[in-house]
Amino acid sequence: MSMTQAIPRPRARINNFVARFANVNGTGSASANFLFAKAIFRMGIPVTPKNIFPSNIQGLPTWYEVRVSEKGYLGRREGIDLLVAVNAQSMKQDIESVRKGGYLVYDSTKKLSPDLIREDIHYLGIPMMELANENFSNPRQRQLFKNIIYVGALSVLLQIEFEVLESLLKEQFAGKEKLIAPNITAIKLGMDYVREHFDYPLDFYLERRDLVRDKIMVDGNTACGLGAVYGGATVMAWYPITPSTSVAEAYEKFASQYRIDPQTGKHHYAVVQAEDELAAMGMVIGANWNGARALTATSGPGVSLMNEFIGLAYFAEVPAVLIDVQRAGPSTGMPTRTQQSDITLAAYASHGDTKHPLLFPASPEECFRMTADCFDLADRLQTPVILMTDLDLGMNDHMSEPFQWDENRKYDRGKVLNKEELEDMGRYGRYLDTEGDGIPYRTYPGTHPSKGAFTTRGTSRDEYAVYTEDSAAYKRNMDRLQTKWETAKKIVPAPSLYQESNQSEIGMLFFGTSTYSSEEAKDILEEKEIQLDAIRIKAFPFGTETEAFIRSHKLVFIIEQNRDGQLRSLIINEMQMNPKKLVSVLNYDGMPITADNIVLQISDYLKQKNAVPHDLSETLI
Amino acid sequence: MTYLKPLFRHPKLPKNKLGYTLKEYEGTISTLCAGCGHDSISATIVQACFELSIEPHLVAKISGIGCSSKTPAYFLGNSHGFNSVHGRMPSVATGANLANKNMVYFGVSGDGDTASIGMGQFVHVIRRNLNMVYVVMNNGCYGLTKGQDSATADVGSASKSGHINPFQPVDLASLAVELGATFVAQSFSGDKQQLVPLIKAAIQHKGLAFINVMSPCVTFNNNPGSTKSYDYVREHMQATGTLDFVPEREAIKAEYAAGTDTAVSLHDGTVMRLHKLAPEWNPEDRLSAVNAMQQARAKNEILTGLLYINTEFGDLHDILNTSDGAFNTLGEKALCPGEEQLQVINAGLR
Numbered sequence: 001m002s003m004t005q006a007i008p009r010p011r012a013r014i015n016n017f018v019a020r021f022a023n024v025n026g027t028g029s030a031s032a033n034f035l036f037a038k039a040i041f042r043m044g045i046p047v048t049p050k051n052i053f054p055s056n057i058q059g060l061p062t063w064y065e066v067r068v069s070e071k072g073y074l075g076r077r078e079g080i081d082l083l084v085a086v087n088a089q090s091m092k093q094d095i096e097s098v099r100k101g102g103y104l105v106y107d108s109t110k111k112l113s114p115d116l117i118r119e120d121i122h123y124l125g126i127p128m129m130e131l132a133n134e135n136f137s138n139p140r141q142r143q144l145f146k147n148i149i150y151v152g153a154l155s156v157l158l159q160i161e162f163e164v165l166e167s168l169l170k171e172q173f174a175g176k177e178k179l180i181a182p183n184i185t186a187i188k189l190g191m192d193y194v195r196e197h198f199d200y201p202l203d204f205y206l207e208r209r210d211l212v213r214d215k216i217m218v219d220g221n222t223a224c225g226l227g228a229v230y231g232g233a234t235v236m237a238w239y240p241i242t243p244s245t246s247v248a249e250a251y252e253k254f255a256s257q258y259r260i261d262p263q264t265g266k267h268h269y270a271v272v273q274a275e276d277e278l279a280a281m282g283m284v285i286g287a288n289w290n291g292a293r294a295l296t297a298t299s300g301p302g303v304s305l306m307n308e309f310i311g312l313a314y315f316a317e318v319p320a321v322l323i324d325v326q327r328a329g330p331s332t333g334m335p336t337r338t339q340q341s342d343i344t345l346a347a348y349a350s351h352g353d354t355k356h357p358l359l360f361p362a363s364p365e366e367c368f369r370m371t372a373d374c375f376d377l378a379d380r381l382q383t384p385v386i387l388m389t390d391l392d393l394g395m396n397d398h399m400s401e402p403f404q405w406d407e408n409r410k411y412d413r414g415k416v417l418n419k420e421e422l423e424d425m426g427r428y429g430r431y432l433d434t435e436g437d438g439i440p441y442r443t444y445p446g447t448h449p450s451k452g453a454f455t456t457r458g459t460s461r462d463e464y465a466v467y468t469e470d471s472a473a474y475k476r477n478m479d480r481l482q483t484k485w486e487t488a489k490k491i492v493p494a495p496s497l498y499q500e501s502n503q504s505e506i507g508m509l510f511f512g513t514s515t516y517s518s519e520e521a522k523d524i525l526e527e528k529e530i531q532l533d534a535i536r537i538k539a540f541p542f543g544t545e546t547e548a549f550i551r552s553h554k555l556v557f558i559i560e561q562n563r564d565g566q567l568r569s570l571i572i573n574e575m576q577m578n579p580k581k582l583v584s585v586l587n588y589d590g591m592p593i594t595a596d597n598i599v600l601q602i603s604d605y606l607k608q609k610n611a612v613p614h615d616l617s618e619t620l621i
Numbered sequence: 622m623t624y625l626k627p628l629f630r631h632p633k634l635p636k637n638k639l640g641y642t643l644k645e646y647e648g649t650i651s652t653l654c655a656g657c658g659h660d661s662i663s664a665t666i667v668q669a670c671f672e673l674s675i676e677p678h679l680v681a682k683i684s685g686i687g688c689s690s691k692t693p694a695y696f697l698g699n700s701h702g703f704n705s706v707h708g709r710m711p712s713v714a715t716g717a718n719l720a721n722k723n724m725v726y727f728g729v730s731g732d733g734d735t736a737s738i739g740m741g742q743f744v745h746v747i748r749r750n751l752n753m754v755y756v757v758m759n760n761g762c763y764g765l766t767k768g769q770d771s772a773t774a775d776v777g778s779a780s781k782s783g784h785i786n787p788f789q790p791v792d793l794a795s796l797a798v799e800l801g802a803t804f805v806a807q808s809f810s811g812d813k814q815q816l817v818p819l820i821k822a823a824i825q826h827k828g829l830a831f832i833n834v835m836s837p838c839v840t841f842n843n844n845p846g847s848t849k850s851y852d853y854v855r856e857h858m859q860a861t862g863t864l865d866f867v868p869e870r871e872a873i874k875a876e877y878a879a880g881t882d883t884a885v886s887l888h889d890g891t892v893m894r895l896h897k898l899a900p901e902w903n904p905e906d907r908l909s910a911v912n913a914m915q916q917a918r919a920k921n922e923i924l925t926g927l928l929y930i931n932t933e934f935g936d937l938h939d940i941l942n943t944s945d946g947a948f949n950t951l952g953e954k955a956l957c958p959g960e961e962q963l964q965v966i967n968a969g970l971r
Contacts, residue, residue: 042971216970226966232956234948235719237712258958266944268955270719272937275745279712282705282742286716289703290681291949294716312706402967405960411953444949445701445717446724449678450645455694455702467694 013204015045015070017081019154022094023147024087026058031172032147033064034397036154039164041217041399044209046072048516050396050592055242055335061090072211074399075517076592081204082157084150086128091116103202105150105157124198126153131189136182145186152190157198159205162191216364216402220393221297223364224323225250226403227371228295229258229269232411233321235294237272237283239302242335243391244325247297248273277302281309281320288319289456291416291444293375295321300329300342303349303386310384311350312458314481317431317440319378319385319414323371326390328590337590338391340512341562346386347540347570353478357385357488358540362515364400367393370538373493379414381488382442390561392513392592417443422451430454430465431477438484485541492539495546498522504531505612507553508585508602509546511537511567513592514559520595521559525602532557532602540570547575550582555612557602559585561593580613638674646671648698652691658810658836658851659689659758663696665813666727666756669820670697680725681717685710685739688765689731689758689836697727708739711746714753715937721947722938725824726753733763736772736791743793747800747829752936754823755831757793758810760838761849768841779846794928795914797831798907803931804830805910807924809854810837815925818864822927828936835923848921859917861902861926886932904930 019036023029030051037049048067054060067077079099085091085106092115098104100120106112108125117123128149132142155165165187173179194200224247228236236255238248248271255269274280280296287294298306303324313320326342328334346358357377361367370387378385422428422443428451431440440463443452454465462473498519510518515536522534535549550556550571558568565584572579585601587593605611634642646667651660670680677699684690686707693702705713714728728746735743735757746755761774770778773793774786797805804826808816816834823830835854837843843850848857884892902913910929917924944951 214967214971216967218970230957230963232951232953234951234956235716237716254958258962259956261944261955264944265942267942268944268948268951270938270941270943270948272715272719272749272941274712275741278709279715279742279745282709282712283716283719285705286683286703286713286718287720287948288716289713290717290720291947292716292720294720308706309709316703402970403963405957405963407960409953409957411956444721445681446679446721449676450699453678453699453701455682455704457702457704458706459704 011203014207015068015209017068017204018077018079019066019068019082019084019158020080020094020097021064021066021084022087022090023062023064024089025054025056025060025062027147028144029062029064029086029147032144032151033066035148035165035168035172036151036160037066037397038168038217039155039160040066040068040206041212042164042168043161043206044212045070045206046074046211046399048074048076048396048399050076050392052591053336061087068206070209070211073516073520073595075520076594078594078596082154082202084154086146086150095121103157105153107146124153124157126150126190126193131193132186135185135189141182145182148183148186149190152187153194154190155187156191156194156200157202157205159201159207161208162187212399214402215399217397217399218364219246219395219397220361220364220367220389221246221325221395222250223367223400223403224297224371224387224389224394225252226254227368228321228375229254230368230405231293231372231375233293233295233375234268235270235272235283235287235292237274237280237287237294237296239274239277239280239298241277241299241302243327243395244297244299244302244323246395247323247325277305278309281306281322284320284322285309285313285318288313288378289445293321293379293411295323295371295374297323297325299325299327299335300345301332303342303345307350310356311352311354313384314350314354314356315352315458316456317382317442318456319375319382321371321374321378321385321387323387323389325394326388328588334590336391338513338592339561339588339590340388340390340514341566341588343388343560343562343566344569346388355485355541356383357381357492358388359385359493360388360511360538360540361393362512362536363393364398365403368403370493376412377492380412380439380491381484382414382439383484383488388512390513415439415441417441417447417452419448422448427464428452429463431461431480432463433480433483436483437487438480438482439487440480489541489543492541492543494543495538495549496536497545497549498534498536502533502552504533505554506531506606507533507535507549507556508559509535509537509549509556510559514561517593517595517598518559521598521602524595524599528599528603530603530606537567540574542571542574546571550575550577553581555581555583557583557585557605559593559598561587563588637671639676641671641674641677643667643671645699646677646697648693648695651695653688653695654840656839657688658760658834658838659692660695661810661813662756662758662816662834662836663692665816665820666696668813668817669824672817673821673824675725675824679723680727682727682729683710683714683717684729685731685734687731687734687763688760688838689729690734692758693727693729708734708737709742710734710739711742711751711755715746715749715751718751718753718937719943720949722752722943723947726751728753728755730755730757732757732759732761732771732773732793736793740791744800747797747802747831749937750801750803750828750934750940752827752938753829754820755829756820757831757833758836759793759833759849760836760842761847762838762842764838764841768838773849775848778848779844781841781844792914792918794831794833795911795918797833798910798914798929802831802929803828803934804927805929806830806832806927807834808832809835809858809923809925811851811855812858812925815860815864819927822864826930826932828931828934854923857922858925859922861904861913861924861928864927904928907931
């Protein structure tokens with residue numbers, strides 16, 4: 001308390017701060033930290049937790065960052081208002097990360113070394129280990145409850161309602177009721193210590209609101225797994241890789257709940273942990289070829305390995321669904337950090353002329369819906385469709401619109417001939433474009449005793465699936481695939497426009513997890529009287545709306561989380577846009593992009609003389 | 622280039638139980654070299670499927686890349702085929718089989734496709750005991766790229782250019798037994814009498830049935846000094862026994878000397894009768910099979926026939942406890958948990 005008095009207290013802020021927890025990996029801090037975030041969510045206040053974790057199981061530093069935003073901004077924000085430092089390894093760095101005038105909550109069981117004292121922050125020492133040792137006998141419990149003690153302390157400092165914590169603990173330990181009482185004890189130990197030793201609440205704190213409404217809090221990977229179950233996938237083939245592993249785990253969890261035959265107890269699904277990503281993709285292609293819906297989930301290194309198979313599925317026209325939970329590359333890169341850096345890899349995966357539809361979800365609700373949609377798209381287009389999510393969206397809990405499903409929705413299996421249709425037609429041509437949309441008719445193996453059989457192959461063939469090296473037949477086929485690509489443009493999800501008509505000659509364009517911070521940046525810039533029009537891309541190939549947006553602005557900032565401006569390259573390449581008018585706003589340090597970063601880059605650019613190229617009129621573009 | 626066979630059929634061609642003649646099981650005319658062992662294997666597959674009265678459209682033929690992997694076009698023209706990518710047939714077959722468990726799956730591969738680029742997938746499809754017939758047409762060389770040594774070429778074996786292979790061969794049949802394959806056979810493309818019943822038994826076996834077939838490459842590896850030449854294989858074949866495949870409820874016509882017969886019951890009730898020539902070998906005993914194979918190898922002999930069988934182990938569908946119908950016939954009702962359930966899930970996330 002004495003330490004805090006020297007620094008003047010700023011004006012109180014309500015529901016607007018960033019708290020960070022510095023823990024040691026594998027010490028049970030995750031559930032305590034989640035309890036903290038979930039309690040704020042339950043108080044009706046928008047909250048975004050993010051795990052910043054090492055590629056390690058036990059012993060290395062890990063952080064949990066919680067942003068609270070009354071305005072509902074869910075992107076990461078820089079500047080830490082409160083840091084709970086319980087990791088000696090990273091203590092120095094952690095203390096340096098606190099913003100001027102911020103707070104450090106630490107375990108005062110041991111005295112803090114003088115070189116860790118900063119004059120411009122507040123120190124709140126709580127003897128967490130001492131309290132845990134005095135009140136609990138089991139060594140593991142002492143470790144775990146130390147974490148719960150700081151949650152209790154924060155609940156007083158920040159005004160988290162005790163009843164909310166209590167009910168969350170009761171839900172968490174339903175079935176293990178014995179654990180509820182010691183958890184409550186630990187909460188109260190923290191609460192009492194703060195009440196006896198410090199002024200409270202801090203100059204930023206929480207107040208109950210009704211801003212969460214019917215929203216849910218869930219991670220994107222869980223949503224993808226659930227979307228695959230709802231979308232009708234029966235085969236999930238996968239190979240373990242961070243950060244995508246939990247997609248397969250979620251699929252299996254939900255399938256084991258909802259896909260059991262009530263009569264026999266047998267499974268309407270199969271999960272195969274493959275020997276590598278190549279085999280995982282091979283299984284997906286084999287299953288889809290034979291008429292089942294199948295998917296795999298991986299990250300960049302896995303997509304690299306799958307390239308050959310993706311090319312096969314493109315050329316042989318076999319549907320496949322791939323979920324790419326992107327992480328920081330290249331190579332093994334930073335396996336536990338986020339990026340949007342597989343865009344060009346995924347868009348043009350495999351040798352020869354290939355290109356693949358990509359979907360860009362920005363929330364768990366979209367992860368759910370778009371995963372299910374991927375199956376319809378893959379079946380309609382008879383080609384691999386890739387859902388481009390990332391570690392930030394996949395592994396962090398996000399406040400999201402609730403999941404919804406139209407009860408009358410039917411799976412769109414695309415053009416598939418059944419036995420009667422084969423019977424009634426003349427000669428069946430697997431690769432005949434009978435409707436001019438580039439999409440030919442499939443038929444599943446085993447459909448008809450004497451009609452429809454052919455050899456699916458990665459080699460060139462004619463319209464009747466007969467092997468050929470005839471140049472004209474090869475070219476006709478490649479041109480039909482291009483026609484199919486044009487069809488894809490019309491059926492992939494359209495972008496979201498943030499204005500009914502253009503308000504500015506400058507635009508901003510973003511996708512996926514860059515959305516949160518981009519929306520916030522747009523508001524901040526508006527406050528600074530910089531008006532920008534905005535568009536969020538939801539799919540590749542780009543449709544007419546995206547093209548019109550870019551054409552009708554003199555300057556477009558393209559916000560993405562990679563070094564090379566990969567989406568910008570796609571835009572230039574696919575729509576022949578003038579590169580001069582497309583300005584990259586990038587973040588590629590492995591951390592989620594922040595609004596401040598975007599604002600800084602955009603305003604710096606606009607400060608340049610002639611930032612908006614007046615010579616680029618619409619007709620020139 | 623693909624050739625079509627004439628549609629003319631002799632009116633008196635014998636018919637099987639389904640009323641089909643052998644013609645209904647044939648494919649397009651082969652584009653492989655004249656005399657290629659692979660074409661003989663294709664013919665035995667045609668014969669085996671005809672004799673078993675299998676509905677051709679309920680067979681799927683999946684292959685990788687290479688001369689052997691081209692053959693699915695040359696047999697069972699009424700069956701769907703999938704000529705996939707090099708060395709990856711097993712994974713494609715795994716997916717296809719998961720989608721519809723009620724079909725017969727032929728995986729066709731070669732020694733390059735399996736013993737080199739596809740070694741990993743070969744190992745793992747055996748581990749999973751996928752219900753399929755896995756045929757390797759083994760000629761010890763890369764035919765399509767003009768005769769390079771493959772990983773199954775024997776040490777000291779000479780290629781057509783006179784190059785002597787300095788590396789140890791991969792013995793696919795021994796490896797399959799070692800990996801726990803539940804059906805392992807070895808044969809020679811020139812021995813139709815042995816191969817037809819082996820393929821029939823492999824089809825009826827529930828689980829992975831691996832058949833390593835020595836199939837000399839007439840163009841690149843049928844020269845003196847090659848251990849995969851017609852002459853060498855003929856001279857060094859040592860059969861474990863003869864095999865009669867006896868579908869259930871049919872009289873057993875063959876007669877065997879007492880004490881040398883083994884009857885093996887397969888999952889579907891059919892019975893395989895083995896007439897053993899090697900008295901110390903027992904096809905249901907892994908140690909005995911390994912022993913017999915190693916002894917043959919020490920003598921530079923090629924042990925042929927059914928080497929090992931295990932009918933106890935369940936296939937991948939049994940292991941995964943999948944439902945009885947084919948996944949590709951399930952609709953929204955069985956697959957989609959519905960909006961009401963989704964609301965329950967949403968409630969749990971608030």
